[in-house]
Amino acid sequence: MKIRPLSIDGGWEITPQQHGDPRGLFTEWYRFDRLAAAVGHPLRLAQANLSVSARGVVRGIHFADVPPGQAKYVTCVRGAVIDMVVDLRTGSPTFAQWESIRLDDVDRRAVYLAEGLGHGFCALTDDATLSYLCSTTYNPGAEHAVHPLDPQLEIDWPTEAPLLSTRDAAAPSLAQAAESGLLPDYETCRSFVASLDSGTAPFLERR
Template sequence: MTITPTSIEGLIILTPRIFNDDRGHFFESFNEASFNDAVGYEVQFVQDNQSFSTKGVLRGLHLQKGEHAQAKLVRVTQGEVLDVAVDLRKGSATYGQYQSVLLSADNNQQFFIPRGFAHGFIVLSDTAIFQYKCDNYYNKSAEGGLHYADPALNINWQLSADALNVSDKDKELPFLKDISDLGF
C-alpha cells in the first residue's frame, strides 16, 4: 500500500497494491497493523457505514463533537466522488483549510480523516456507493457540521450550484465564523 500525506497534517491518502490477471484483480483493502503504522498511532474502528447516492448528491460537511468525535477511513466501491475534509482542530496551523481527493471504484484509493475534521462528499458519477469506517459510535446529540457553501472555505465541488442535491438539514449548517468550541 502506498501512503501519501497531504498538505494538512493527519490527512492521508492510501492507495492499495492491485494484483491483476486475466480473471480480474485482487487487493487488500484494510490491514490494521499496516494502517496503524501508516497513521502513526492505534486507531480502532468500531462501525462501518455505507451510502448509495446519485449524481449531484452532496452529503456534508458533517462531524461529531467532543468525546463523540470520529476518525474515518473512507472509500468508494462504485462510482466516483469528490471527498472533502475541513480542519477544525483548535490551534492547528491549517485550521479552516480543506483537502479534497477524488475517490473512485477505479482508483480504489482511501482517505483517512482523523478526529477534528468536518467531512463531506459529492457524487460526480451517475451513482456511487460510499463506504467508511469510524473509530467512534454515532451519537445524534453530538451532530454538527459546516455549511457546504461557506465562502470562507470556498470549496470547489466541481458541479454547478444548480446541479447540487443537498438535504434541508445540511443547508441549515452554520458557517465557519459562527461555530464555537467543538471539543477538539
C-alpha cells in the same frame, strides 16, 4: 499499499496495490497494521457505514465532538466522488483549509481522517457508493455539520447545482459554528490522538 500524509495534519491518502488478471482483480483496501504504523495507533473499528448518492449530491461538512470524536477510513466502492478533508479545528495552522482527493472504483484510493477533522464529498456519478470504517458509533448529540457552501471555506465543489440534505442546507456557517463553540479545538484533538498513540486513552463509551 502506499500511505501518504495530506497537507492537513491528521489526514492521509491510501493507495492500494491491485492485482488483476482476466478473471478480475484483488486488492487489500484496508490493512490495520500498515495504517497504524503510519498514524501511530490502530483504528478502533466500532461501526461501518455505506452511503449511495446520485450525481451532484454534496454531503457534509460533518464532524464530531472531541473527545471521543470519530476517525474515518473512507473508500469508494462504486462510481466516483471528490472527497473533502476540511480542517475545522480552532487554533490549527491549517484552520479553514481543505484538501480534495478523488475516490473511485478504478484506483480504489481511500482517505483516513483523524478525530476532529471535517469530512464531505461530492458524487461525480450516479450511485456513487462510499464505505466508511468509523472509530466510534453514531451519536447524534455529539455530531455536527458546517454548511458545505460557506463562502469562507471557498470549497471548489465540482457541480453547478449541489444537492444538499435538509440537515446540511440548514447547517451553520464556519463563523457561526465557531461563535457557538461547536468546533473542535486543535490542541485538544492533538492531545486525544496522542493518548491513542500511547495506548492510554480511556475506553470510549458513549455518553
